[in-house]
Amino acid sequence: MNAGFSGSAAALTLTLALYLLGAVLLGANLFLRRSGLLAAGRGAALFGVILHAAAIGLRCVEVHRAPFTNPAESLSLVAWVVVLVYLGTELLWRLSASGPFALGLSFLLVLLGAALGGDSGTGVSAASAPLLSERIVTLHILAFTTAFAAFALAFCCAALYVVENRILKSKHGLIWMKRLPPLLTVEAASFTLAAIGFPLLTLGILAGLVRAVSGGLGTAWQLDPKTLLAYAVWGVYGAYLWGRLGAKWPPLRTAYILLVGLPLCMLLLLVPSAAHRFG
């Protein structure tokens, strides 16, 4: 284990601790409503995301290529963007209620990555991962990653919508409504996030298609599980946007679509794929 690897691994370990701490503090704030807990939770998320960026940067320096050739790197990148998008929702809508979910998910993604196939630090070199030097492949990965992060937060907002709607309809547990963001805010946030994620997903799919048909990948990619799942995910979020904007479905129905979307995204992220090996 060389010194460089130790640097990124140490930064990532500290990041994990900060994400967990942030999730616990923001979760506790939901119950206790203490401004100190909220500020500390947000601080942990902010320091975590900065440290995570440093960990990813160090990893790039160590392996001399973009950091997404194995599950550990890919999931770490996704986790980082999820927290980044969460901080964006905090700025826009003060959605601290989604903090425990976003930070908890990022924590689990990094852990899962390590369990699934984190490399031991040797990594693959830039020379052995020539695809990563292509801009279109980088665009493909970054568009998917950002779309996934937006969909993850949209899922969280949709879940909040379903819970809040149930509380307001049943009139039980109304005390919780004072701890959660307003119903219309979570609905607007879930729509905005899905509306941002969908064009990015489309861009990611198009970039992948262009790269695939431009040659060198054979025809295996056409029936690759990741490719097929990407179409399914695109269909789900397309249906959501059509239902929300065109057909004017009730918000509860569209919220359920977003709840279906994230598990599909997770499957897309984690399913093994021969056509999506960059190293």
Add this chain to the structure above:
Amino acid sequence: MPLRMIGLSHHTAPVEVRERLAFTAPGALPRALSYLEESLRPLGAEAILLSTCNRTELYVATSSATDLSGEDLAELLVGARDEPGAPFLPHLKEKRGRYHVTEHLFRVTAGLESMVLGESDIVRQVKEAHAAANVAGLSGSILNPLFHEALRVAKRARTENDLGRGAFSVGHAAADLAETIFGSLQGRNVLLLGAGKMSETTARHLAAAGAASVLVANRTYDRAARLAEILGGRAIHYDEFPNHLIRADIVIASTAAPHAIVHRPMIEEVMRARRQRPLFLIDIAVPRDIEPAVGDIDGVYLYDIDDLQQVVAADIAERRTRAARADLLVTEEAQAFAARLRAQEQATPLVTGVRSKLHNIVDTELTRLRRRLPHLSDADWEAISLAMRSVENKFAHDPTVKIKEFAAAAAEVDSLEQAAVKMEAVRELFNLTVAAEGERSP
């Protein structure tokens, strides 16, 4: 300097007694303060009269030489109202001593003694009572800091324990619920069906929370117009209200109709027309104006009077828990303030004692010197006097500062005994015979 409070409140007296001893009518408080000023001026005492619809309390601080008995205080309070005292006597409650009076005032100001636990109006009322006493020249070096401290502690207790959170009334609960659905009510449209008092109160809460426009529909158009004018809204004809449901975000129904006037098919159609924007329906009419099945429609949130009353009850229960925490804080603050007050009471005569002892020594020495040196000119004597007084002041400066420091340190309850020992040492050093006044804190 004894501190006293005498008065009655909703805890001790029914409304028919409270209203007879209230000073809330126009001109009643200035008249009462003028009476108190005349009565207390010869005693050099301070007083503040707090009068709300639920309590009338007189706070008095006197010098130790002119302590007032409970009967004196009762006579003073009842005399200020110009009422015979006998009917009030069984309901009057007295608090004596620094700690007990301080703690009571802190609790009252924080809303912990209010009929509606945690209500915030009392803070304004205490502020106004203090200001009125100030104008009348009744409050001074004892009651001013006490009331300033009460307002500070109330702010702290309320902020740290969220005492103002939650609904205090049905109207408040409706506005709170609207905010949990819509967030800010800025730009939201309110439609009132019926022009009753309750819907007016609820609409006022919504307007105070920022609702943009209020439409009023009533079977009698004139009543709708009158209420619309009061609320700064617009009256519409009763049979037009279904068309206005499309634009409305919040509907308050309180008509006297004997049966429901809003039905499920009507709202289903409205929801389609309003492209599924959420609709908050508040039905405070009995019998209900809105068919209960309307609440099953997606995006429609229907609350009747019982639902809202349950919200208020739940909020009150939660507020009780927070009030228990605020209670602890108020007790700690009252102990600290009473300790500080006690230390200051001990410090003031001590400082005066040290300074007057030095002054007397200088006076004696100057007189003796004048006898021994009669040939000196007036200018010489003036120079000598100035020099001696300067030595006196410089010598007194350090003990004065130290005594004040001991008194300030006594603000911490734990340091109280230590401060007392130090002040006793100063008293011994200067061989002062001045005894500390006042009572001990618990």
